[in-house]
Amino acid sequence: SQQGEEDPQALSIQEGENATMNCSYKTSINNLQWYRQNSGRGLVHLILIRSNEREKHSGRLRVTLDTSKKSSSLLITASRAADTASYFCATDLTGGGNKLTFGTGTQLKVEL
Amino acid sequence: GAVVSQHPSRVICKSGTSVKIECRSLDFQATTMFWYRQFPKQSLMLMATSNEGSKATYEQGVEKDKFLINHASLTLSTLTVTSAHPEDSSFYICSALLPGSSDTQYFGPGTRLTVL
Numbered sequence: 001s002q003q004g005e006e007d008p009q010a011l012s013i014q015e016g017e018n019a020t021m022n023c024s025y026k027t028s029i030n031n032l033q034w035y036r037q038n039s040g041r042g043l044v045h046l047i048l049i050r051s052n053e054r055e056k057h058s059g060r061l062r063v064t065l066d067t068s069k070k071s072s073s074l075l076i077t078a079s080r081a082a083d084t085a086s087y088f089c090a091t092d093l094t095g096g097g098n099k100l101t102f103g104t105g106t107q108l109k110v111e112l
Numbered sequence: 113g114a115v116v117s118q119h120p121s122r123v124i125c126k127s128g129t130s131v132k133i134e135c136r137s138l139d140f141q142a143t144t145m146f147w148y149r150q151f152p153k154q155s156l157m158l159m160a161t162s163n164e165g166s167k168a169t170y171e172q173g174v175e176k177d178k179f180l181i182n183h184a185s186l187t188l189s190t191l192t193v194t195s196a197h198p199e200d201s202s203f204y205i206c207s208a209l210l211p212g213s214s215d216t217q218y219f220g221p222g223t224r225l226t227v228l
Contacts, residue, residue, distance in 0.1 A: 031215060033217075035219070040222075041221060041222065042116075042118075042205055042220050042221040042222045044219075045217070045219070048194055088155060098144065098145065098217070099158055099161060100146070100207075101158070105155050112217050
């Protein structure tokens with residue numbers, strides 16, 4: 001079964017607005033990671049948040065983790081057209097040997 | 113930063129032939145690499161874990177004789193798709209685990225395989 005479910009599946013916003021993506025998972029994790037993928041390209045690592053952390057920032061990115069609800073969110077503030085991409089959460093499961101299970105992804109489109 | 117390359121970036125082959133894809137960690141040594149496949153507009157699915165000096169560990173449903181993985185050195189893992197068929201057409205992406213990096217995986221740019 002799918003470990004990570006993301007919503008929304010697609011998100012279209014105007015440049016300058018904030019974008020929020022959510023990820024839910026089912027089992028215990030070591031950490032949760034967010035990646036960006038431009039069309040037809042590889043993945044770019046954005047941020048890693050450990051199971052004992054609740055919030056993490058990196059530039060315009062803010063990630064939260066709620067292990068009681070088994071959910072995480074990625075907030076991109078002041079979005080730019082260059083942020084247009086697919087965003088995936090990936091969970092590193094407890095005892096999983098660093099294997100990542102990817103969510104379904106959110107396609108973000110930032111319009112000028 | 114940690115860089116992972118893949119070669120080739122794109123390959124087209126005839127049905128029944130074998131195709132080898134290379135994954136290299138350029139500026140670090142990786143004892144563990146991972147192979148994923150991604151169908152259009154879908155998420156990444158882990159195929160196997162490649163460990164240097166030992167046999168790869170395959171995920172359930174992935175045929176090990178179909179997808180041969182060799183991790184011959186600390187900077188190179190190869191995936192060979194044997195007797196490729198059109199349904200093997202996909203985007204194959206590798207990643208390498210950076211030691212001491214708090215479990216961060218660095219991904220290659222991917223290889224687009226098209227089997228005619």
